[in-house]
Amino acid sequence: MPAFWLARSLINDPVAYKRYTDQVPAIIAQYGGKVLARGGKFQVMEGPEKFKRFVVIEFPDFDSGVRCFQSDEYNEAARHRRENGAGEVETVILEAGEFTK
Template sequence: MAAYWIAHVTVTDAERYGGYQALAPAAFARFGARFLARGGEAEVLEGPAHARHVVIEFPDLAAARACYDSAEYRAARAARAGAADVAVVIVAGL
């Protein structure tokens, strides 16, 4: 059953965030991720506002968790540290 990352992101340092953007695709490719929404027009109806919203589909929960915990994504997160306010949730599909 598919699983999804739902991320809410506000970039605070675009130059530093570029390091994350350079590294993260390797992790996503390795674990079969497919982007369903990334940026684009969004309307926050409740809760804190973020500039970007991302929905990424994975084959299953194990792949979604493994991607987040992978060496590739840990490196991407380290590159992103201090460059964005980020909230990420992993959700099982129906």
């Protein structure tokens, strides 16, 4: 069952944050991930308007998304946004689940 990596972020240092975003697509691909949305136009419908960037990535399954996020490669890349407050991010991995028509 597919799973989705949902992230919302606030970029405080665009130069340092770009060092992170330049590395991440290749890492995501290693785990079967496919970026569905990254940046772009958005409208907050409810809740705080703190975050200004949103990302949705589809993985073939929940475990693949978790393994990607917990991988050494990803955490090395994420170091660029975590150090010195270059970016604030909230990330959730969500299994697609069942839904009815």
